Amino acid sequence: MNRRPVWLITVVAFGYALLYVPIVSVVIYSFNDSRLVTLWGGFSLRWYASLLSNRELMESALLSLRIAVVSATFATAFGAIVALALQRLSRLRGRVLLSGMIAAPLVMPEIITGLSLLFLFISMADLVGWPASRGATTITIAHITFSMAFVVVVVRARLVAMDESLEEAAMDLGGRPVPVFFDITVPMLMPALISGWLLAFTLSLDDLVISSFVSGPGATTLPMYIFAKVRLGVTPDINAITTIIIVLVAVAVATAALVSSRRGQTG
């Protein structure tokens, strides 16, 4: 059964090429000395050097990182609680509404999420005077809201597979609910919490559409900055940013793979 038709191998190879050729070409051209993106003008690091002196870019990258860390942390906490409530509480008032509000953001077109949240912020400013202006805070709120749904999916998958008897034993031995939660439930959920946090972090760092709607003057995230630049075509310094991000992702994935394989060996 090992004989595979040539066309099948060809299609599979084409598929993988499609996935990787664009990424590889950006990395190669980020080291191109020529300003003309397609002409090879020799190896150079000048675009990386120019990133450092680009204040606008550095500021937007820092803003994006700050928003991503805060929103991923809140989304993970909220998402874990919702997952626990949906999974563990037999009688939960408004369960249908809650699971609906968790399922909907997963399929909602980003553009509608962005538009509707902007309308909310404007109406709130009108009614209660907050938020007075839009910017990092409103973007963070928006990101918590949509990435929470993804965390719930990840944590629930873990909860389904998790053994509850340890927690029950701790309770039988007189453990109080809150310490038991932090000493037993949280450590057991840790792998799911970490992957949920990373997912929320990535989603936040990556978001262009929702941020564009709920942002205000002065708050430009990295994707918003990149989008404004690449709308006009290819720019070499964006190639350099892309390469840096690819390296960071590769390092993160390799670390995660190492950690999980070591855990798999010892545990």
Place this chain on the structure above:
Amino acid sequence: MSTKPAVETRPAERWLRRAAAVPYLWLLIFFLAPFLIILKISVAEPVIAQPPFTALLAWGERGFEGIRATFENYAFLFQDGYYGIIYLSSLKMAAIGTVLCLLLGYPMAYYIARQPPRRRNILLLAVILPFWISFLLRVYAWIGLLNNRGVINEVLIWLGVIDQPIQLLYNDFAVYLGIVYSYLPFMILPLYANLERHDRNLLDAAADLGARRNRAFLDVTLPLSMPGIIGGCLLVFIPAVGEFTIPALLGGADTLMIGRVLWDEFFVSRDWPVASAVSVVLLLLLIAPILWFQRIQAREQVLAR
């Protein structure tokens, strides 16, 4: 409160119930309320003011005077042929993109599912890996490849296949390519999950009964993988309909997709009531595929156990 016998987990449940109130309230304010507001604005009249639409509830000197709702924005959408064409064109482009994605994703998922377990994991990881790199940057990468002076054109000219650069960027072709490229993992994963479960004995039985390999594929594998096909297609189709980034970066001026039109309606022409009505209709269009997907999903989860 309740007559249920006291169990050990009761205090824990009480804590959980209290804690859950916070995200619950959060979702009510930041997910449900915005949605209701968009419904409300879609039946308001545009006015030149801040905010630029009329209030739903009319308050006069003697208090509440009634509900002020107009369906003119919706009537406008249907009378003005422009939006009808855009909705149809978005559905068409998403559908073609989905079919192309299936044509590429199915053989890949099939191939992966028939590899030894270790190889399988590596191949799957290679499908998921690009997903962690920014979507925007991955779409951007295609600009450098498809340009008139981009890598693909240069290579084709160098090979002597063409002598003039061909227009690959800023047209519908580039958008299809972008959809296939961006959503390929969403197609492959459900297909793989399905194909990996198939009982190989069925194929052996088909072979014993004299079926050729193609026949066995068409009569056994393909029908069995139908839930995976539908699941993968919906997972690509649903987000592709409302896609903004791909048509904005790779599409041409004549590429009509609703996500992009909605963006312009809001940021350029600033007609909020019409933008809201456009969103509501888009959601209505997506409800059927979303419900279908959830049904498939529930059935597949039962089978996976």
